[in-house]
Amino acid sequence: MNFRYRLEGVDKDWQDAGTRREAFYDRLGPGKYRFRVIACNNDGVWNEDGAHLDFKIAPAWYQTTWFRLLYVAAFLAFLWGLYQLRVHQLRKAERKLREAIETIPAMAWIAETDGMVQFMNRRWVEYTGLSRLGTVGELGKDVVHPEDLDRSVRRMGASFASGEPFEDEVRVRRANGSIGGF
The missing domain is CATH 3.30.450 (Beta-Lactamase)
Known part of the structure; x- marks a missing residue:
C-alpha cells in the first residue's frame, strides 16, 4: 500500500510517502491546520477522498498578542524612562549653571x-x-x-x-x- 499526504497551507502538492506511515514537519507556526492522507491499494487505485485530521498549534507565550503588547508597553516605558532621566540631567545641569551665575x-x-x-x-x-x-x-x-x-x-x-x-x-x-x- 502506498501513501500520499499533504498539509494544507504548507504543502503545495501531494507528498509521496511510499509505504512509510510517517510525515515530518519542522517549524510549524501557530495556527489551524488540516493534514490529509490518501492511499492506493495493491491494484494501484487511489482513494481520492482519503482521510484528514484537523489540528491547531497554540502560540508560544512569546508569540501571543498580550505578550507583544506588553513588550511594546515595556519598550515605551523604557524610552519614557530614558527621556525622564535626560530631562533630570538637563535640569540638574541648569541648576548648577544658575548657581554658578549667581555666585x-x-x-x-x-x-x-x-x-x-x-x-x-x-x-x-x-x-x-x-x-x-x-x-x-x-x-x-x-x-x-x-x-x-x-x-x-x-x-x-x-x-x-x-x-x-x-x-x-x-x-x-x-x-x-x-x-x-x-
Whole structure:
C-alpha cells in the first residue's frame, strides 16, 4: 500500500510517502491546520477522498498578542524612562549653571538667539531694579546708557547671527537712577 499526504497551507502538492506511515514537519507556526492522507491499494487505485485530521498549534507565550503588547508597553516605558532621566540631567545641569551665575561677582543674563532674555542673575536684578523678562532690546532701553545702546545692540545682533559668544561693557542705570559701568 502506498501513501500520499499533504498539509494544507504548507504543502503545495501531494507528498509521496511510499509505504512509510510517517510525515515530518519542522517549524510549524501557530495556527489551524488540516493534514490529509490518501492511499492506493495493491491494484494501484487511489482513494481520492482519503482521510484528514484537523489540528491547531497554540502560540508560544512569546508569540501571543498580550505578550507583544506588553513588550511594546515595556519598550515605551523604557524610552519614557530614558527621556525622564535626560530631562533630570538637563535640569540638574541648569541648576548648577544658575548657581554658578549667581555666585560670580558680575551682572549676567542669558538670552536666546531671538533676543528673549531667559534668565537674569540676582546681582543684575539688585543693581538695575528690573526683574521682568523680555527682549534684550526692550530691557536695554530701560537700563543701558543711550550712547552705548546702539553699539551694544549691533554687536549683540552680530553675535546672535554668527553664534559667537558676546561680551560687552556698557554704562548701566542703577535702581536708584544713577549711571554706573557694566
